[in-house]
Structures are given as structure tokens and as C-alpha cells.
Amino acid sequence: FYIIDAITLAEAIGLGARINMIMQTAFFLLSGILTKAEAIKAIKDAIKKTYGKKGDKVVNMNYAAVDTAVNNIVEVKIPKTAGGHAKPPVVPADAPAFVKEVTAKMIEGKGDQVKVSQMPCDGTWPTGTTQYEKRNIAVHVPEWLPKNCIQCGRCSLVCPHAAIRMKIVKDGDLKKQPKSMKSVDSVGAQFKGSKTIIQVFTEDCCGCTLCVDACPAKEKALKMIENNEAVRTQEIPNVKYFLSLPEVANKEIDPSTVKGSQLMRPMFEFSGACAGCGETPYIKLATQMFGDRMLIANATGCSSIYGGNLPTTPYCKRADGRGPAWANSLFEDNAEFGLGMRNTANKFAAQAAELLEKAVAEKLITKKMAGEITNAPQKTQDEIEAQRGRVAKLKEALTGNKSVIAKRLLPVADYLVKKSVWIFGGDGWAYDIGYGGLDHVLASGENVNVLIMDxxxxxxxxxxxxxxxxxxxxxxxxxxxxxxxxxxxxxxxxxxxxxxxxxxxxxxxxxxxxxxxxxxxxxxxxxxxxxxxxxxxxxxxxxxxxxxxxxxxxxxxxxxxxxxxxxxxxxxxxxxxxxxxxxxxxxxxxxxxxxxxxxxxxxxxxxxxxxxxxxxxxxxxxxxxxxxxxxxxxxxx
Structure with missing residues (x-):
């Protein structure tokens, strides 16, 4: 067989990661479909036609890609005796059973071998499965330079794939950190005695460099380095340890600030969006701020493809199992679909409130407990977590009770905690195909949030x-x-x-x-x-x-x-x-x-x-x- 180092050649020419012409040239030269002269002429004619409107510089770089490919195809001769290299597993050994049995088969291109009995019977698909892909597609990845870092969180904010993250931890929590893991003393009075860590997920990074561009430090706190085996070997245990560290307490941060928002766990990670995508940072931010209670209606488009993709799904959840619930209906009715989610949540909340009063009347719970739940403010994250605690106590009090009211209240009790309904889509949906529905929904006065990624x-x-x-x-x-x-x-x-x-x-x-x-x-x-x-x-x-x-x-x-x-x-x-x-x-x-x-x-x-x-x-x-x-x-x- 034959190999060619297309990325290195493309970078030397100035094409970056654009290797299409190099690979196309290699294919035609090796396949013999056309003679060498015919293939090169046909490819260069196509380059002129395709890229001519982009200028002579682009055309000439692609011509150079063809010429350099001709001289850099290397034959690899297969030895008579094969080596003993074991095939690495498709997903990590600690992946859930469903991921091993179904997701891994699909990643491997063997989805036809998945048994019907292994498929989810109701069509609901588990979230948070992109974490098991580890695509390793970036040629270069960012390296954090702690001494230059001003700890603003912008690198994390702009990352389209949640592949660079920020945490502030107590000094004592880092006793077992890997030797190669970097940290720096945290800035800010509320974080005195803490350490700040910026962790790069090298196996999930796409190498887009937006984080480097966004860094406002006088001397950049990030630099791009080659994503080689040594870097991955060093960073894989660092990532694992980083994920095991505790999150910052809600009361210590303000999620309405850049830094505060980036100290919250993203619940949208490692999607299949383009490297450097301009849409996904907005989705990721929304999940950081409200993901524990989000209901998302997603219009068909880029955001539904990388958002609801199979075999892996980028939406994920917190350690306690809370995260965004996501669904896609059609291109043209997404706003109405989202309004339906809002109305349903409202109906269940009203039903739960009514049953709460009946539970008091039947003396299943105290009037005080019901009043605390009904009158609880739910504006801040701390207040929402407090309400979850009250509802948990309510469910505990009702569990096992044979009363009809108890049995009816238990399934809807969680709707006593505020739900955040979001409607996602692009401009093709919002400005054009779904515009009438969007107008109808926004005119309804209902509490829905629409994000147009334009x-x-x-x-x-x-x-x-x-x-x-x-x-x-x-x-x-x-x-x-x-x-x-x-x-x-x-x-x-x-x-x-x-x-x-x-x-x-x-x-x-x-x-x-x-x-x-x-x-x-x-x-x-x-x-x-x-x-x-x-x-x-x-x-x-x-x-x-x-x-x-x-x-x-x-x-x-x-x-x-x-x-x-x-x-x-x-x-x-x-x-x-x-x-x-x-x-x-x-x-x-x-x-x-x-x-x-x-x-x-x-x-x-x-x-x-x-x-x-x-x-x-x-x-x-x-x-x-x-x-x-x-x-x-x-x-x-």
C-alpha cells in the first residue's frame, strides 16, 4: 500500500489542513484510471474552474499541491510475517454497556450487527456519548502557559468543542494530581488559597486555534504545539484527573460573567461541528448556564446534525444525571414544537401545584412543606438547587404511600422546579421557512427562549x-x-x-x-x-x-x-x-x-x-x- 504525509505538505504550501487536491492527485496516480499526464491536466483544469474566482494565489497553491503530491507518494511494502500489534478498543473499557454494545459497533461501521434487542425500545437515545470517541483529529493542539494566564476564561468560552476548560479547586484537592498537570494560584479574594487549572482535551480538540486568538493576555497564555504521542500520553491522565475534581460551588461564582460561566460544566461537548464553528460556542454557553433544567427544541439544520447525531451525542449531563433534554421535529415547525414543550411543562407544573394542595388536605404532607415549595424563589442557580432539595423531600414523603394523590403527584413533582425552554435554529429556519411559526410563538407571550445562530x-x-x-x-x-x-x-x-x-x-x-x-x-x-x-x-x-x-x-x-x-x-x-x-x-x-x-x-x-x-x-x-x-x-x- 501507499502513504503520503498530506497535512505536512499542505501546511508547507500554505493550504493549512486543506489536503483534498493532494489526496485526489495521489488517488488518480495510483489507480491508473487516467495516465499521469491526463490526470494532472484534468485536476489542474478543475482547480482553475473551481477556485478561479478566489484569485491566482489560491489557484497557484492548489497547483503546487498537485505537483508536490506527485513526488511524495511512498510505497509501504507488507512483510511476509505480520507484526503483533493489537488493535486498540473502539471505546474505553470503562464505557457503559450500551456504548460498548451499540455505539461502538456503529463507530466501527458495523451497525448492521446491532441486535434489535439492544436498541432503545422507545427511541430515546443516551446522551454524553461523544466523550467515548476520542477522534484525535487535531494536528496541533493548544498548550497552556500558566505564568501568562490572566484567568479570564475566554479561551474556554470560545472553544467550539468544549475541548479546553477551566476549574478552580482548593489547594488540598490537588494532592494526587499527575506530575505533568499544571496549575496556578487563583486570582480574586473569593478564591484565595485555591488553584486555577486550564485543561486541554487533546484527544477531542479540532485544532482550530480560536482559543489562542481569543486570549487577551499581553503574552499569549496558549501556544499551538504538535499533537504527538508524547503529548497525548501526558494529557490523557491529566484530563481524567481534571474531570474527577469538584466543581466550584454555585454561591462562589456569578454565571452572568464570562469567568463565572466558564467555571460551570459544559453540557454540550465534542460535537461533530466544523473546526472553528461559529455556532457551537453559543449552544455550549447556554448549557453551562441553564443545562441542568433545559428543554431544547432544535430546528433541522447544522445544529440538529451535530446536536442529534448518531452514533454519538454531544449533549451530556452532570454527575447527578441532570442535563438538557433535546428533540428535533421538522425544519418548518420548530418554534411551535418548542411552544408545545413550554405548554406541557406549564400544564404539569400547574397539575403538581394542584395536587400539592390536595396532599395537604389529605395530610400526606404538612402545610409548611407545601408553602415552602409553592413560594420558593427560583431565579438563581442556588435557589433552583434549594427547590430541588425541597422537591426531593416531598418525593421521599410520598414514596410508598398508597394514596391516589401521592401516586399522581410523584410523576409530576419534578415540574415544581423551574424548566428553561429553548428553541434553537439557524437563519434559514428563523428568517425563512419557520418565520411564520416563530412570529406566532413570540407573539404568544409564553416564556420561551429562542436562539438564532445566524x-x-x-x-x-x-x-x-x-x-x-x-x-x-x-x-x-x-x-x-x-x-x-x-x-x-x-x-x-x-x-x-x-x-x-x-x-x-x-x-x-x-x-x-x-x-x-x-x-x-x-x-x-x-x-x-x-x-x-x-x-x-x-x-x-x-x-x-x-x-x-x-x-x-x-x-x-x-x-x-x-x-x-x-x-x-x-x-x-x-x-x-x-x-x-x-x-x-x-x-x-x-x-x-x-x-x-x-x-x-x-x-x-x-x-x-x-x-x-x-x-x-x-x-x-x-x-x-x-x-x-x-x-x-x-x-x-
Whole structure:
């Protein structure tokens, strides 16, 4: 057989991890389908046709990939006697029985061997199974440099795959730590005598480098190193020990801050999303802040594919078994599906409250116990955990009781603890196919939280135009550049007056992002978060995704704001603008992306015309936003 070190060759050329042309060349040269000359000519012709609109530099790099592949194919001769290397197990030995019997078979490509008797009879699939994959796909992984670290948590916040995490532990808890595990004295009065650890999960990292980019330290606290056997051998026991360490107590952290949120366990990890994905950090953050009580309705799209994938599932749970409950219905009815979840949770909660009163009447429980449960505040994580304790005592008091009331109350008692209902989807769903349903749900006044991960195209199906696609951008069905401006869905829904609306961008203002999630969930009514998500369909280097987010905000294409109806009730302006007036031209942002640059190369005159209109769109949008904020300013008494 033959081998080729495609990654090393691609990196030397400047293609990064893009090895497709190297592998294609190797295939045709070895298969003999075409002669060497015919194959090289055909591949280079295809390169010109496919990448020509991206410029001569990209074309020439791909030409170089073909040429270098020709001279770097190495034959490996199979010896007459095979070696004695044992095949490593597909999943770890400590994996649950279901993972060993079903998941491992599917990972191995032997799903047809799974017995019907081994399948879940109700279709419910166990969560938290991505932790057993250990794909080891990153060529380079980050290494933490404790002496440079300011302990802000941003590296953990931006990681699309939850492959870098933060913990603060008491010094005494580290007595058995591996010698190679790094830690540093924690900053902050409340953490005096503690150690901070930033742990990289090398086997699960995708090597996107976003964590390095996000590090705000003067001297970066992270650097990329080769993910070799020595690194993995060192970090595997470190990861295992890190996971065994206790979590920080809720009372010691503020989850509405960047650092506080990153001291909470992510319940969305190691998904199959693209390296450097712009969507998954938002999902991960939501699970860190509210995952123990989340009910998620997920629209079909990228987020349903990497979120509800098989054979492994990225949603996971805490040590006590609590975590997000997730389901996907259809592309077009996701908002309604989520509203159904909300109404069901409300109905069960009302039923439980009614049965609680009857339990008091039958003297199954005391009036004091019922009153404490009914009147308990559930705004903070500590308050929710306290309510869980009360409900646990209630269930203990009812267990074994043969009363009809007790038997009816036990199955719904957990609904006395607040549930957080979330509706996830992309712009193709929210702006287009599911827009009518979304409008219906937000107009209902019910307490649901909607997260739109806005990539400005239908990402999962290959980059088709949506109503979120900006003017001047090229996409499928808009090859000549989109002629109409982007739909301003945030301002549209803010006109209802009772919908919380936030427009956020993680790369531009992480603190505003965390604050928006906290406010949206706390608001007792419909909430809408519109999150900028960079995407491979934009035609960018994904390692620079957050740079583009910053430019999108700075040019005014993506103004940051929060519209909070509760502030109006307090006599304050409900609209808070969290970004400054545009400081760079729209083109300075747009022309970093192939979706805009392609039109400039194909039809410069038309591109300039649309770009000029886009600049006017930005100016008009900012003027409207400022005017709206001024109009909503309460009259001075």
C-alpha cells in the first residue's frame, strides 16, 4: 500500500489542513484510471474552474499541491510475517454497556450487527456519548502557559468543542494530581488559597486555534504545539484527573460573567461541528448556564446534525444525571414544537401545584412543606438547587404511600422546579421557512427562549441564500450577489414591545453575550437572541472567524444591542446599544470573505454598485437604531 504525509505538505504550501487536491492527485496516480499526464491536466483544469474566482494565489497553491503530491507518494511494502500489534478498543473499557454494545459497533461501521434487542425500545437515545470517541483529529493542539494566564476564561468560552476548560479547586484537592498537570494560584479574594487549572482535551480538540486568538493576555497564555504521542500520553491522565475534581460551588461564582460561566460544566461537548464553528460556542454557553433544567427544541439544520447525531451525542449531563433534554421535529415547525414543550411543562407544573394542595388536605404532607415549595424563589442557580432539595423531600414523603394523590403527584413533582425552554435554529429556519411559526410563538407571550445562530445562509445544505443573507454577498441562488438588504428580524420583533431581543457577537463583546443569555432566560416572557456565527460558507479562514465578527460590528453591519421590556416597566430605556457607531467601511469587513470577494472578481462594476448600496444599508440601519433608542428614552420629569 501507499502513504503520503498530506497535512505536512499542505501546511508547507500554505493550504493549512486543506489536503483534498493532494489526496485526489495521489488517488488518480495510483489507480491508473487516467495516465499521469491526463490526470494532472484534468485536476489542474478543475482547480482553475473551481477556485478561479478566489484569485491566482489560491489557484497557484492548489497547483503546487498537485505537483508536490506527485513526488511524495511512498510505497509501504507488507512483510511476509505480520507484526503483533493489537488493535486498540473502539471505546474505553470503562464505557457503559450500551456504548460498548451499540455505539461502538456503529463507530466501527458495523451497525448492521446491532441486535434489535439492544436498541432503545422507545427511541430515546443516551446522551454524553461523544466523550467515548476520542477522534484525535487535531494536528496541533493548544498548550497552556500558566505564568501568562490572566484567568479570564475566554479561551474556554470560545472553544467550539468544549475541548479546553477551566476549574478552580482548593489547594488540598490537588494532592494526587499527575506530575505533568499544571496549575496556578487563583486570582480574586473569593478564591484565595485555591488553584486555577486550564485543561486541554487533546484527544477531542479540532485544532482550530480560536482559543489562542481569543486570549487577551499581553503574552499569549496558549501556544499551538504538535499533537504527538508524547503529548497525548501526558494529557490523557491529566484530563481524567481534571474531570474527577469538584466543581466550584454555585454561591462562589456569578454565571452572568464570562469567568463565572466558564467555571460551570459544559453540557454540550465534542460535537461533530466544523473546526472553528461559529455556532457551537453559543449552544455550549447556554448549557453551562441553564443545562441542568433545559428543554431544547432544535430546528433541522447544522445544529440538529451535530446536536442529534448518531452514533454519538454531544449533549451530556452532570454527575447527578441532570442535563438538557433535546428533540428535533421538522425544519418548518420548530418554534411551535418548542411552544408545545413550554405548554406541557406549564400544564404539569400547574397539575403538581394542584395536587400539592390536595396532599395537604389529605395530610400526606404538612402545610409548611407545601408553602415552602409553592413560594420558593427560583431565579438563581442556588435557589433552583434549594427547590430541588425541597422537591426531593416531598418525593421521599410520598414514596410508598398508597394514596391516589401521592401516586399522581410523584410523576409530576419534578415540574415544581423551574424548566428553561429553548428553541434553537439557524437563519434559514428563523428568517425563512419557520418565520411564520416563530412570529406566532413570540407573539404568544409564553416564556420561551429562542436562539438564532445566524450564518446568513442555509449552511447545512451548502450555502443557499436566505433572507438573512446581506446585500452584495454571493450564495447559491444569488450567484450575481444578493440584490436586497438583510431582513432586520431583531427590530421587527422588538416592535411587539413584550419580547426580549438581543443581537450578539461572541468575537466582538463576550461580556455582552453572557449578559444577554442571563437576561433572556431570566425574563418571564418570550426572548430572542440573534447570534452572529461565522461559517465556512463565508469563504474565510475559520481561525480568523472572531476577527471577522469584530469587523462586522465595527463596520456597523452587526450592531450589538439588547431590548429588555422589563427596563421600560422600571421607567428606563428598554433599548441598550452595546456597540459604537461604525468606525470602518463595510468593504473593509466584507472583502475579507470570498462570498463578497467572488463577485468583485467576476463582475467588478456590479460588485462596486452593490457594495455602495450595502454601505448605505449600514448607515441607514445605524441611524434607525440610534433613532429608536432616542425615541424610547423616558421623558424627564
Amino acid at each position: 450564518t446568513e445562509v442555509y449552511s447545512n445544505t451548502g450555502g443557499q441564500m436566505s433572507k438573512s443573507t446581506p446585500r452584495a454577498a454571493t450564495a447559491q441562488f444569488a450567484a450575481g450577489g444578493k440584490k436586497m438588504p438583510k431582513k432586520d428580524i431583531g427590530m421587527i420583533f422588538s416592535t411587539y414591545g413584550n419580547v426580549y431581543v438581543a443581537k450578539i457577537a461572541l468575537g466582538a463583546n463576550p461580556s455582552q453575550v453572557v449578559k444577554a443569555f442571563a437576561e433572556a432566560e431570566a425574563y418571564d416572557g418570550p426572548s430572542l437572541i440573534i447570534a452572529y456565527a461565522h461559517c465556512i460558507n463565508h469563504g474565510i479562514n475559520m481561525a480568523k472567524g472572531f476577527d471577522q465578527q469584530r469587523k462586522a460590528v465595527n463596520c456597523g453591519h452587526w450592531p450589538l444591542y439588547r431590548y429588555n421590556p422589563e427596563l421600560e416597566e422600571q421607567g428606563k430605556n428598554p433599548l441598550t446599544i452595546d456597540s459604537k457607531a461604525p468606525s470602518i467601511p463595510f468593504a473593509e469587513y466584507a472583502l475579507n470573505e470570498n462570498r463578497y470577494r467572488a463577485l468583485k472578481m467576476m463582475n467588478p462594476e456590479h460588485a462596486d454598485e452593490l457594495m455602495a448600496l450595502s454601505q448605505k444599508d449600514v448607515e441607514k440601519s445605524w441611524k434607525f437604531l440610534e433613532g429608536r433608542a432616542n425615541a424610547l428614552e423616558p421623558a424627564k420629569k
